[in-house]
Amino acid sequence: MTPLRQQMLDAMALKGHALRTQQTYLYVVSQLAQHFHRSPDRVSAAEIHAYFLYLLRERQLAPASLRVYVSAVQFLYTEVLHRPWVDCHVPYPKLPQRIPELLSRSEVQRLLGCTRNLKHYTLLATCYGAGLRVSELLALRVRDIETERAILHIRQGKGGKDREQILTTGLLLHLRRYWLRYRPVDLLFYGPDTQTSLSTSAVQKTYLRAKRAAGITKQGGLHALRHAYATHQLEAGMPVYQLQRLLGHQSLRTTLRYVHWLPHYQSDGGRGIDLLHDVQARA
Known part of the structure; x- marks a missing residue:
């Protein structure tokens, strides 16, 4: 490992x-070094600007990906090399809404x-029934299920x-059925052995x-189940502020996008519904 990598x-x-x-940041910096065939700390501000234009015009990176590249390189130069950041004025394309x-x-x-x-059934049911991100789903442990308080940590x-x-x-019914069959000890959804987590790609393939x-035939991967959880709870009358807390959104604006997707949304002040109550496992 190079000293610069360790510093970062x-x-x-x-x-x-x-x-x-x-x-992600380390990958971006390694790509920068490979492009110029030298250490990133020897790349000038003008070259960085030219590199971002190359990513935009030649490689045609998506706007979100380009922003990640800019953030990573800016972090390297301001937080690691302690150099003033020269705004490169990268012409970001507008993100499509x-x-x-x-x-x-x-x-x-x-x-x-x-x-x-x-x-596989329980993986998908848990993702939908609790509105989880894939990283949160794969990080679940048996101790995160608190049946007495009816809480999933x-x-x-x-x-x-x-x-x-x-x-x-x-959801608890489906998790109990899964536990009786597989008897997980630590990781709830383990991979090749009980100490190894499943990979994100494996879960995505299961969903597809x-x-x-x-x-x-609708587009989208596993994250569609999290979107489904959110929209179905709003359709059932859950208040937006409660959905924000359950989804783990830092900003209410992020949660409000679901309201924009549901033109007939109207909160009734309820707690939402048990989305898996009437879903019977066929596995």
């Missing part, structure tokens, strides 16, 4: 960046009904924050197979 790791750790962010193809409750039920393997979610999710009767089997 130390700086990101002190800033509290998540492991995934650290890995599109409403995703939302899954209906009947489509989710059909998707779950086509999932025969109990482990989400530890170190996005932004390194803990939160609690309602553990509904329907189930979607194909259910004859669902």
Whole structure:
């Protein structure tokens, strides 16, 4: 490991960046070094500007990806090399504002009904029933299920924050059936052995197979189940501020996008519904 790489790791750790962010930033800096065939600390501001234009025009990176590249390089120069950052004025294309193809409750039920393997079924049911991100789903441990308080603990979610999710009767029923079959000890959803987590790609493939089997042609990967959880709870009358807390959104503006996707939304002040109450496991 080069001294510069170690310095960047130390700086990101002190800033509290998540492991995934650290890995992404290191990859971006390594790409910069490979492009110029020299250490990033020897690349000038003019060359950095030219590199960003190359990413935009030649490689045609998506706006979100380009922003990540800029953030990573800026972090290197300001937090690691302690150099003043020269604003490169990268002409970001506007991010397209599109409403995703939302899954209906009947489509989710059909998707779950086509999932025969109990482990795969419970993975998808938990993602939907608790509105989890894939990283949160794969980080779940047996101790995170608190049946007495009917709480599912989400530890170190996005932004390194803990939160609690309602553990509904329907979701608890599916988790109990899974536990009786597989007897997980630590990791709830383990991979090749009980100490190894499943990979994100493996879970995504599980979702896509189930979607194909259910004859669902709408676009999107596993995150569509989190969108489905949010929209279905709002349709059932859950207040936006409560959904914000359950989803782990730092800003209410992030949660409000779901309201924009539901033109007929009207809160009745309820707690939402048990989305898995009437869903029977066929695995």
